Amino acid sequence: MTNLMLILLSDNIVYVVLFSRSFAYLTIKDRTPQILTKVIDTLHRHKNEFFEKHGEEGTEAGKKAISLLSKLRNELQTDKPIVPLVEKFVDTDIWNQYLEYQQSLMKESDGKPRWFHSPWLFVECYMYRRIHEALTQSPPIDDFDVFKELKEQNFFESQESIISLCTYLQELMRTIEELDEDQLKNEFFKFLQISLWGNKCDLSLSGGETSSQKNDLISSLEDLKPFILVNDMERLWSLLSKKTREKASVRVDIVLDNSGFELTTDLVLADFLLSSKLATEIHFYGKRIPWFVSDTTIHDFNWLIEQVKHSNHKWVAKCGVDWENCVKMSRLVYHDHIFWTLPHEYCAMSQVAPDLYAELQKADLILFKGDLNYRKLTGDRKWAFTIPFHQALSDFHPAPLCSIRTLKAEIQVGLQPGQGEELAASEPSWLTSGKYGIFQFDGPL
Numbered sequence: 001m002t003n004l005m006l007i008l009l010s011d012n013i014v015y016v017v018l019f020s021r022s023f024a025y026l027t028i029k030d031r032t033p034q035i036l037t038k039v040i041d042t043l044h045r046h047k048n049e050f051f052e053k054h055g056e057e058g059t060e061a062g063k064k065a066i067s068l069l070s071k072l073r074n075e076l077q078t079d080k081p082i083v084p085l086v087e088k089f090v091d092t093d094i095w096n097q098y099l100e101y102q103q104s105l106m107k108e109s110d111g112k113p114r115w116f117h118s119p120w121l122f123v124e125c126y127m128y129r130r131i132h133e134a135l136t137q138s139p140p141i142d143d144f145d146v147f148k149e150l151k152e153q154n155f156f157e158s159q160e161s162i163i164s165l166c167t168y169l170q171e172l173m174r175t176i177e178e179l180d181e182d183q184l185k186n187e188f189f190k191f192l193q194i195s196l197w198g199n200k201c202d203l204s205l206s207g208g209e210t211s212s213q214k215n216d217l218i219s220s221l222e223d224l225k226p227f228i229l230v231n232d233m234e235r236l237w238s239l240l241s242k243k244t245r246e247k248a249s250v251r252v253d254i255v256l257d258n259s260g261f262e263l264t265t266d267l268v269l270a271d272f273l274l275s276s277k278l279a280t281e282i283h284f285y286g287k288r289i290p291w292f293v294s295d296t297t298i299h300d301f302n303w304l305i306e307q308v309k310h311s312n313h314k315w316v317a318k319c320g321v322d323w324e325n326c327v328k329m330s331r332l333v334y335h336d337h338i339f340w341t342l343p344h345e346y347c348a349m350s351q352v353a354p355d356l357y358a359e360l361q362k363a364d365l366i367l368f369k370g371d372l373n374y375r376k377l378t379g380d381r382k383w384a385f386t387i388p389f390h391q392a393l394s395d396f397h398p399a400p401l402c403s404i405r406t407l408k409a410e411i412q413v414g415l416q417p418g419q420g421e422e423l424a425a426s427e428p429s430w431l432t433s434g435k436y437g438i439f440q441f442d443g444p445l
């Protein structure tokens with residue numbers, strides 16, 4: 001048995017490993033170089049813009065970023081050692097310490113973590129962090145978001161679905177005060193499911209290819225129900241309805257994932273929670289730097305609300321105006337924190353980012369959107385399908401929490417005995433296709 005296999009067995013972490021045909025391996029071998037090629041192409045296509053904005057200096061900066069990214073792609077494809085970050089940024093030291101830690105784990109091999117011989121989560125995060133470094137090393141284009149175009153395209157291509165979502169929400173607003181408990185619960189479940197299926201639209205799984213919502217999601221919800229493998233929506237309802245009875249203010253935190261259509265579904269959910277008085281304040285968390293292609297930054301968040309506000313469709317525009325007002329009144333609050341773009345699993349948060357952990361502790365409920373958040377919640381380990389979610393969280397319990405995620409990585413916990421095996425037998429790609437989803441809750445009620 002190789003040393004590497006020993007490491008694999010001892011801590012259960014998902015490694016990329018050259019000798020396997022795993023999803024992790026295929027992601028690093030095929031999808032990440034494809035994403036890097038798209039990024040390089042984007043920079044090529046913007047070279048006139050760089051020149052118009054910054055003159056010759058802009059052109060040179062574009063060339064520099066392209067050469068740094070080509071070098072990165074080559075390092076990845078030839079399985080070179082993972083090198084420390086060089087450019088000073090707020091998180092550089094933490095990243096380099098983490099790299100040293102990875103090195104210490106590998107002391108029995110040649111002591112150098114490599115692209116294909118390291119934990120998948122670490123390598124994938126490192127790739128996006130290096131893309132950011134290539135840009136920060138190339139001023140004056142250092143604030144250029146290489147994924148912005150793709151995120152905007154996703155939003156524009158999902159227009160029809162956005163119109164039907166916003167129309168549905170606005171029509172509901174007219175009668176929301178008159179709904180009885182059961183009706184309100186039914187609507188709550190609908191908005192939760194909309195937010196769940198919104199997570200299908202990420203652009204990292206598709207290698208940066210378009211992945212928007214083209215049909216009307218609301219009318220598909222019933223048909224999609226059988227694909228919800230863990231459904232703790234009732235527990236979310238019990239928790240929030242109890243909190244609203246007991247407390248004057250109820251805070252729900254949403255750890256965001258993708259911008260574009262998914263972010264719209266999250267804002268619609270947030271709006272519903274406020275309007276129905278199931279919550280009095282919603283706190284969002286986004287990424288400090290461009291991340292996993294489609295993840296939300298503050299620019300994406302503000303851009304999207306602005307777009308919605310200026311829509312030609314009256315109900316969409318009404319949503320935009322309402323959301324902007326809620327932001328102004330701090331009923332919708334946006335936070336970013338560098339921790340979300342570190343490679344650490346969430347059980348390390350209280351040590352690495354105690355301020356963020358303390359912030360999350362103020363929530364009555366935290367919703368974690370998307371697959372990457374699930375991987376970080378569970379430490380990206382090869383857990384048995386039946387292990388309880390509470391245990392896989394490894395002492396990460398800042399407040400009651402729920403993962404809302406479509407499955408795009410070979411990790412799933414908290415299933416019924418036999419459930420995973422049955423799915424695997426009938427559908428080999430069930431863990432990674434994004435077709436299945438979960439609402440997985442942890443916490444006291």
Ligand SMILES: O=P(O)(O)OC[C@H]1O[C@](O)(CO)[C@@H](O)[C@@H]1O
Nearest residue numbers: 027202204205370371372408409
């Ligand atoms: O946007 P999400 O739902 O976090 O998904 C991003 C996903 O991309 C992948 O990394 C594939 O590259 C998934 O395994 C990953 O978790």
Ligand SMILES: [Mn+2]
Nearest residue numbers: 202257258292
């Ligand atoms: Mn994402």
